[in-house]
Amino acid sequence: MQQVRVDRGADPVISPDALLKEVELLASEGARFTTMICLDLDPEFEIIYLFQKPTLDVVRLRVRMAKDEELPSISSILLGAVLMENEIREFFGVKIINLAIDFKCRMLLSEKSLQMPLLKVRPKPKLTGGGE
Amino acid sequence: MARVTFPFGPQHPVLPEAIQLQLTCEDERVVEVLPVIGYMHRGIEKAAEANLYPNNIFLCERICGICSFIHALCYCELIEGMMRVEVPPRAKYLRVVWSELSRIHSHMLWLGLLADSFGFESLFMQCWRAREIILDTLEMTTGQRVIQSSCVIGGVRRDIDLDMEPGVRRQMAAFQKELKSIYPVFAKDYTVKLRTVGKGVLPRDQAWSLGTVGPTLRGSGWADDARTLGYAVYDDLGFEPVVEIGCDSYARMMVRLREVVQSVELVIKALDQMPEGDLTVTVKSFPEGEGLIRVEQPRGELVEYARGNGTAYLERLKVRTPTFSNIPALLVMLPGCELADVPVITMSIDPCIACTER
């Protein structure tokens, strides 16, 4: 049977500054990007990075960061991450910098749609004339 | 040389769904490509947080119309794993039967669309006619052709009983007969080979590092299939992943074609070995903690993550669909190809945009 339950304590938790170094180490071992999951744990974000080793096992890496902190993009090391990073920036408002392809928060949402929809507490929308 | 940038899609005869490729061409040669998505985002992840957790099955099924059963299966296995529910063996076998049937109908649909993308209309019709047999089988066994709604947390809702089983076997035999006339056309036909061999090359190491999954990865020589991880009962059925080493559109087509043959065998084998017993177990508790599961969809590996807090609502449900990680492969495959090959190469990753945007 596949192990479904995730043990939170077993994963390494790192800060955004140490992220690139860890990912480079993993990439040199032949790991590739699977996906990343953003959790809005008020008052901070937890981002789970999933990598796949050539043996097909999944490696998890957790990044804890404050909501206004900047997160470096890993798309320069593993290009496959670029769409997911754009999505997280769009849905949660995580400040991801140095994206390889930048959709400027308009990848899935439009100007008129709800901004940052997956945040637990959303900031009040600015009153603009257009919308609705 | 003058460069021209123009949009390919979102509405193009070859694309079953809306995706735009911004192609930059020099004469007839593509030099740059930028995929633009966002035409059919429906906010399913947000809706999943507002729904009761058993009702999310029906929501997850609607992420994609073609692989709906496998989406439901993935969600159910995830919640069952989080709640430590043991599913009855008969239900596991039935899940294999239905998920393989949906894999066959997804692949047959795709093979037809591929034939359509290089203008082989009669082959397209032939594929879709064969697919009709599978859709009828699904309607006969579950009640609906595309959205089956037959998976629940703790088991399945419908049974393939003794009256129905010979009918399913007859349908599979009829399908195998149809497949026998289609297989050699795809594998050997001169025009098909001319349009697919050597087109859209994705080298083995790049296929890995870009994160591609499913037939796109297996067509480049990696034996990576989530069915080997042992969800449902694939272990007992002696499943082996299909691998091709050609790295081009032809190899990806052959992976899917051989998977259809393999899936028919798996369905028959599952029907042979199916044990007697209950269909469901009663589930009373609520999901708690975190869970992560990988299952194999027709298009590749589907990753689902859920976080529960002991109530009837999930705190977060994340669905990573296979096309989401296959789209970056287009950035490697398309530059350098001729404009006339763009439809075939785009189709060769089997883009499912409804999945991608959720």
Add this chain to the structure above:
Amino acid sequence: MPLMSGNLIKNLFSGPATRPYPIVKREPFPRARARLAYDPDKCTYCGICANICPAAAISVEEDRENLHISRVYNSFACISCARCAELCPQGSLRMEVSPHGAADAKTVAYSASKET
């Protein structure tokens, strides 16, 4: 295309693969789920169907002032999953195999009500 020639010859001499629709109609399978049928005589207004409906197509509305209870079924929202038909303790809901009358039957209807 020599590999398709067998098919071509077969198709030349066999009839059309499609059904001449208005004359020959496709029989639905006995398990098919097309339309939700409701029998108000058996209904006890327990509200189970309203609680479990994944699309919120069914609701039971209670008017405490006028002692009146009614069951509202919105067939536009219904996704034909048959979850309600399975769980109805009285058996007043069931799925019909035939989709006939789909267009005119699709209305938001106060299917039934009773005085309490």
